[in-house]
Each structure stands twice: as structure tokens, then as C-alpha cells.
Amino acid sequence: xxxxxxxxxxxxxxxxxxxxxxxxxxxxxxxxxxxxxxxxxxxxxxxxxxxxxxxxxxxxxxxxxxxxxxxxxxxxxxxxxxxxxxxxxxx
Numbered sequence: 001x002x003x004x005x006x007x008x009x010x011x012x013x014x015x016x017x018x019x020x021x022x023x024x025x026x027x028x029x030x031x032x033x034x035x036x037x038x039x040x041x042x043x044x045x046x047x048x049x050x051x052x053x054x055x056x057x058x059x060x061x062x063x064x065x066x067x068x069x070x071x072x073x074x075x076x077x078x079x080x081x082x083x084x085x086x087x088x089x090x091x
Contacts, residue, residue, distance in 0.1 A: 027059040034059035
């Protein structure tokens with residue numbers, strides 16, 4: 001299953017993007033419409049500076065698959081619960 005890229009970005013402190021019309025973000029896995037509960041922070045070292053973090057979001061069922069997809073490429077930096085990511089953005 002190829003991973004679809006639905007990003008959740010922090011544009012500014014306290015700002016979490018990725019949901020359409022202020023809805024809860026949905027899983028980044030292809031054809032999955034489940035609510036996201038995890039944030040997978042990653043970067044491609046060939047394209048991004050070390051501190052840059054791109055994000056995918058995942059439901060419980062796709063967390064491991066998406067983590068493996070990014071991990072095999074050496075891109076995965078962190079996996080955190082969505083609520084924790086949002087509360088960190090609010091600080």
C-alpha cells in the first residue's frame with residue numbers, strides 16, 4: 001500500500017494545519033478516512049535542513065505501516081500522539 005501524503009504542518013506556534021474546514025485530521029494512508037491519532041514527524045535529509053519537520057498523520061491501524069515506510073528511507077524522526085503534538089503547538 002503506497003502512502004498518500006496528507007500533511008499536518010505547524011505554520012506558526014499554536015497553528016496546526018491539515019484538517020479541511022476545521023475538521024479533525026484524517027489518516028494519511030491511501031483511501032483511509034479514519035480520524036488521525038498519531039503524528040509522524042519526518043524529513044528527507046537530501047532536501048530538508050536537519051531541524052525541518054514534515055508531518056503525516058495516522059490512525060491506529062496505519063501507524064506502523066506509515067512509520068515503516070518512512071523509517072526504511074531514514075526519514076522518520078518522531079511519532080507522537082496527535083493531542084500531544086497539538087498541545088506542544090499551543091505553547
